[in-house]
Structure formats: structure tokens, C-alpha cells
Amino acid sequence: MNKRSFKYAWVLDKLKAERERGITIDIALWKFETTKYYCTVIDAPGHRDFIKNMITGTSQADCAVLIIDSTTGGFEAGISKDGQTREHALLAFTLGVKQMICCCNKMDATTPKYSKSRYEEIVKEVSSYLKKVGYNPDKIPFVPISGFEGDNMIERSTNLDWYKGPTLLDALDQINEPKRPSDKPLRLPLQDVYKIGGIGTVPVGRVETGVIKPGMVVTFGPSGLTTEVKSVEMHHEALTEALPGDNVGFNVKNVAVKDLKRGYVASNSKDDPAKGAASFTSQVIIMNHPGQIGNGYAPVLDCHTSHIAVKFSEILTKIDRRSGKEIEKEPKFLKNGDAGMVKMLPTKPMVVETFAEYPPLGRFAVRDMRQTVAVGVIKSVDKKDPTGAKVTKAAVKKGAK
Incomplete structure (x- = not known):
């Protein structure tokens, strides 16, 4: 456990391969609550190999939290022409994630520690880039944090008393409630398909538009496979219906796992089925x-x-x-x-x-x-x-x- 900078990520890093490489691979879904929202972290991995996971992850997000390495060299690498900070910000905007929070991380490791001038330099440079991408930087909080020490993550830090803005938790609370297109026909792109003993085949994904409920007959595009939904659940609780934004698992009748794949899209067979x-x-x-x-x-x-x-x-x-x-x-x-x-x-x-x-x-x-x-x-x-x-x-x- 000598990977000091990965303390908070450790909670999300479940795969052994990830643990050995010290990076976050698959999209971990991790939940916590603020005073206002139930939050699901779609931990979009910050490592070049994994951009395709990031793309499928970001397309499901309501708010992007851009984590910026504030250390000497770290920030410059991320914001360079082919750096990850740039690519992640651009993808988030293109994939329709309208709201963003920027975290200037590793403030405990700037020179000097918790440097206000370093923070200001980063805010200025990242703001100008985000503006080019299409965001309005005036609407984006820049929160100086240390993920490792916990500064400004949940409670205000005395190490950063020059900063008067929200903590990360406060900033999450302040995002606008996303509008959900529940009146459109159902579209639910599959993220995964599981076989669960005693239950059967359970596709998992996020409802993007429409609603899904038990008893509904769904058609999976592009194959056209059509079947009935037995049950729908989220966070291990059965639902009578799931709405846009919900990450759900649903059990389908008479369907083998091999008949469904990630990338297939569940739709209502009677209302503009996916093709x-x-x-x-x-x-x-x-x-x-x-x-x-x-x-x-x-x-x-x-x-x-x-x-x-x-x-x-x-x-x-x-x-x-x-x-x-x-x-x-x-x-x-x-x-x-x-x-x-x-x-x-x-x-x-x-x-x-x-x-x-x-x-x-x-x-x-x-x-x-x-x-x-x-x-x-x-x-x-x-x-x-x-x-x-x-x-x-x-x-x-x-x-x-």
C-alpha cells in the first residue's frame, strides 16, 4: 500500500490488475449521498489506455469532476497538447456532460505546500482551455483539494484558509438537477450482461430515455430479440419502474447471456423499438x-x-x-x-x-x-x-x- 497518491481511488479499485498497476480500469459504480442527492460515481479512468471506458462512462454522467494534478510537472503534463486533462475535458463536453466541477488535487504536494499562487495559475490556464472547448468557466467551481490528506473533500480545510469557495461535497450539492427525458420511448444501452444463479440473465445499464418496468415487452437492437422484463432493480431494491438516469439491472425471460452484448440497446417493443x-x-x-x-x-x-x-x-x-x-x-x-x-x-x-x-x-x-x-x-x-x-x-x- 505504498502508493500514497491513490488513497481515495483504492476504494474503487477492485480489479487485481488495477491494483497492481495502481490505476483505475473498469468503470466502478460507487455510491454516496449528499444532503441533496444520491450520487453514483462513474469512475472514469484517468489513464490513456482506458479512454474508451471513459467514453462509455462520461456519456452517462450528469456532472463531470475534472481532477487536475496541481504538482510541478504534473499539471503541465495534463494540460499539454496531448495531455489527459485536455482530452477528458473535451470528451466530457462533446458527450453532453454540461456541468463540471474542477478539483485542483495534490495541493499538499505543491511548492510551497497549499500554494495559493499555484492554484490561481491553474485556474487561469484551465479556464481558458475550458472556454475553447465550449464550457463557461465562470459557472465552474475550482476546488483546491488533497485527495490523499482529505483537504476540502468534505469539510473545509484550515490548510487552504485563503480559499473561500465550496468544498467538493458542497459543489456536488450545488449542481443543477438534470432534466430527465422520461416521456420519450425507452432507450437503455447495455453496459454488461450477467448470469445470476437462481435468477437468470440480467442485463445492466442506464436508462437514457423513457421508462422500463416489470411486465414490459422489450426489443433489443440491433438483433431484434424480443422478450418480457420480469423485474427491475437498482441498488439491490426492486423497482416498479426505472426512469432516465437510473443505473439498473433487469431480469429477462428465456434469454441466454450469449444472446445479449454490451452495446445492445433495450427498447419498448411497442414504441419505436431500437433497430x-x-x-x-x-x-x-x-x-x-x-x-x-x-x-x-x-x-x-x-x-x-x-x-x-x-x-x-x-x-x-x-x-x-x-x-x-x-x-x-x-x-x-x-x-x-x-x-x-x-x-x-x-x-x-x-x-x-x-x-x-x-x-x-x-x-x-x-x-x-x-x-x-x-x-x-x-x-x-x-x-x-x-x-x-x-x-x-x-x-x-x-x-x-
Whole structure:
């Protein structure tokens, strides 16, 4: 346990591999309460290999807590051109996480300790970057903390008496209550699927839109598998219905674990059921690509919980990123800083939706060479009906009632 800077992360680090490397790998769901909210920490891992977990994690978050290393060298590395602080902030904004809290961490290890001038320098630099990304830094609290010593995490610290703002816990209490789109049709991207002895198959994920309840007949896109929901639970309690924002497990009848995968999307079979996309058109912004991107480019798309290679089949237009106006038709290439409309073809069946109808399923990050090379939103989807989709006995019985 000599990894001094990982004291608080230790609570979340459950996997042995993570413990040995001293980094947070899979998205740990960890709960605590403030006076106002039940909080679920989706511990989006701050380590380059794990950005794809971060992408699926951030797309479920109501507020991003950006942890900044305040030490000499640590901050500079994070905010450098290819640093993690920058990439995480950009992803959070692109993936629709509107609210942010910045924590200037490791204040116990600045020179001198708990340095006010270091804090001010960081606030100034990070604010200017966050503004470029699209956030309004005036609305973002910058909380100086030491995760290791516990300063300003829960209670005000005398070591930081020059700071008059909220503690981390206070800042979490002050976030605006997120609006939940419960009146839309159900979309619940699967994060995992478990087989639980004596219960059966239990898919797990966050309700993004609509509601899910026991007795409902759900269709999983893109396969079209249709079955009945037996029970829904959250935090080990049975629910009569789950609403947007709820991270739930639900038990389905007559379905084998192998029939469902992460990235599949549960939907109400009677209300705009989710289908696979034959192709879709997106507005993308290229941000970290060393060369140029032309027709035929085939990177990986991270959209909600799915992680699938897609082909840029046609670059339709190049557009001005500020105004959204078309600059050029059918450009040969897009390069860093360019924005364009692109027709994309998934290499495997995948569910996506337009950003206008289902925002959480309509934004994505483009990954290549182990980094995020572009981000985008989906403007239109050409959906296809599944062939030979399995409908379980439970669903048939339910439908006949």
C-alpha cells in the first residue's frame, strides 16, 4: 500500500490488475449521498489506455469532476497538447456532460505546500482551455483539494484558509438537477450482461430515455430479440419502474447471456423499438489526427456503450465549425480542425439514433491510434429491420393478452 497518491481511488479499485498497476480500469459504480442527492460515481479512468471506458462512462454522467494534478510537472503534463486533462475535458463536453466541477488535487504536494499562487495559475490556464472547448468557466467551481490528506473533500480545510469557495461535497450539492427525458420511448444501452444463479440473465445499464418496468415487452437492437422484463432493480431494491438516469439491472425471460452484448440497446417493443443502422450521416469535427481523413477511413466509433469500427464511406461536405455553413462539397479530405458531414457505414450491426431524437445515442467519439481523433453528432439514420429476430415465448404470450 505504498502508493500514497491513490488513497481515495483504492476504494474503487477492485480489479487485481488495477491494483497492481495502481490505476483505475473498469468503470466502478460507487455510491454516496449528499444532503441533496444520491450520487453514483462513474469512475472514469484517468489513464490513456482506458479512454474508451471513459467514453462509455462520461456519456452517462450528469456532472463531470475534472481532477487536475496541481504538482510541478504534473499539471503541465495534463494540460499539454496531448495531455489527459485536455482530452477528458473535451470528451466530457462533446458527450453532453454540461456541468463540471474542477478539483485542483495534490495541493499538499505543491511548492510551497497549499500554494495559493499555484492554484490561481491553474485556474487561469484551465479556464481558458475550458472556454475553447465550449464550457463557461465562470459557472465552474475550482476546488483546491488533497485527495490523499482529505483537504476540502468534505469539510473545509484550515490548510487552504485563503480559499473561500465550496468544498467538493458542497459543489456536488450545488449542481443543477438534470432534466430527465422520461416521456420519450425507452432507450437503455447495455453496459454488461450477467448470469445470476437462481435468477437468470440480467442485463445492466442506464436508462437514457423513457421508462422500463416489470411486465414490459422489450426489443433489443440491433438483433431484434424480443422478450418480457420480469423485474427491475437498482441498488439491490426492486423497482416498479426505472426512469432516465437510473443505473439498473433487469431480469429477462428465456434469454441466454450469449444472446445479449454490451452495446445492445433495450427498447419498448411497442414504441419505436431500437433497430440497427445500415448507415448514418454525422457532423464530425477532426481534432487530433496527424494526417488527413478521406473516403474509406475506418476507425472505431464509441457511441453510448458500443465500440464498433465504422467506415467513412463518403465525406459529403466541409463546413464552417462556428456557423455550420457549407464551405465545400465532396472534399477529398478532412484534416485537423475541419468539420464536415460524413456518411458512415458500421462494419457490424450497431444501434445509433439522431442526436435530435435521442441525444445520448446520437453523439460519439472517433478513436484511432489510441486517441480520440474526432467527435461528432448524428444527423440522420437509415435503419434496417432485423432478419430472423427471436421472439421469446414470454413475449408472444404477453402480446396475445
